[in-house]
Amino acid sequence: MAPRSASVNEELRRRSRDRLLRAAVELVGERGYEATTLADIADRAGAARGLVSYYFPGKRQLLQTGVHRLMHTTLEAALERPPGPVDGREALARAIDAVLGLARDRPVLMRTHMAGMLQAEGFVRCPEQQRLAAVLRATMERYGSTAVDTDYPLLRAQLMGAVFAILLPGAPMDPARLRADLFLRYGLDWEAGVPPDGDPPGGTGSVDLSDGARRGQSK
Numbered sequence: 001m002a003p004r005s006a007s008v009n010e011e012l013r014r015r016s017r018d019r020l021l022r023a024a025v026e027l028v029g030e031r032g033y034e035a036t037t038l039a040d041i042a043d044r045a046g047a048a049r050g051l052v053s054y055y056f057p058g059k060r061q062l063l064q065t066g067v068h069r070l071m072h073t074t075l076e077a078a079l080e081r082p083p084g085p086v087d088g089r090e091a092l093a094r095a096i097d098a099v100l101g102l103a104r105d106r107p108v109l110m111r112t113h114m115a116g117m118l119q120a121e122g123f124v125r126c127p128e129q130q131r132l133a134a135v136l137r138a139t140m141e142r143y144g145s146t147a148v149d150t151d152y153p154l155l156r157a158q159l160m161g162a163v164f165a166i167l168l169p170g171a172p173m174d175p176a177r178l179r180a181d182l183f184l185r186y187g188l189d190w191e192a193g194v195p196p197d198g199d200p201p202g203g204t205g206s207v208d209l210s211d212g213a214r215r216g217q218s219k
Contacts, residue, residue: 017055019045021066021128028063029109033116038062060116061124067113068128074098075135078194088143089186093193095139096182099159101194103166104175111167114160143186158182177201 023044027036038059042049056062078098079091086094103110117123136159137152145151162182165173176196183190190200 016045016047016051018069020047020052020055020062021069024059024062024066025070025109028112029106032108033059033063033112060119061126064113064116064124065126065128067109068124068126068132070109071099071102072128072132072135074102075132075139079135079139088139089188090192091139092143092186093183093188095136096159096179096186096188097193097195100162100166100175100179103163107167110163111169114164114167158185174201 020041023041024036027040027044031040036059038052039049041059041062042052052062056065075095075098078094079086081094123129133152133156136156137148140148140152140155159182162178165178166175179196180190180200182188183192
């Protein structure tokens with residue numbers, strides 16, 4: 001049998017790594033962080049235990065990379081969803097809804113992810129995180145920002161704050177209220193993106209735009 005080419009080996013490594021990332025996200029979402037071992041993740045991925053250590057220095061880094069992968073693939077799917085192509089305002093609405101949707105639909109996973117970033121290891125920089133950053137940054141450019149270096153970090157901070165507020169044990173905030181606040185900040189129509197059922201908080205049928213939000217609408 002002829003040896004595999006370098007490109008074939010690279011594709012096999014990519015698939016193995018992706019299976020490990022998916023398995024980590026699935027198991028932590030099902031069982032929680034402490035109840036999930038690296039051996040469990042390898043078993044779910046159908047990989048040898050040593051392969052986990054080959055790709056990742058530890059469970060925390062593996063999970064954070066997996067969540068960043070989930071976030072950017074979810075964002076990309078939302079932005080590419082028909083009908084399209086979409087304008088910058090619809091793109092930003094879809095991005096906000098995608099991130100808030102992950103907090104709402106996968107609370108154990110996202111709460112673990114947020115808690116991990118506050119641990120000693122802190123924030124893990126990896127290709128998956130960089131791709132997530134690139135998608136969000138491109139969305140701000142598409143929205144019409146003329147100061148992306150300032151506006152992108154602000155959007156990222158606002159989204160992280162909203163996710164924390166949704167997941168706060170004992171005092172969670174309503175995702176619809178947080179969505180309304182973000183849409184107000186950026187002058188987005190409530191009906192854009194994937195609106196929750198019913199009227200916006202307050203029952204007005206639309207988000208009342210402040211002067212700042214109206215200026216954002218003109219972008």
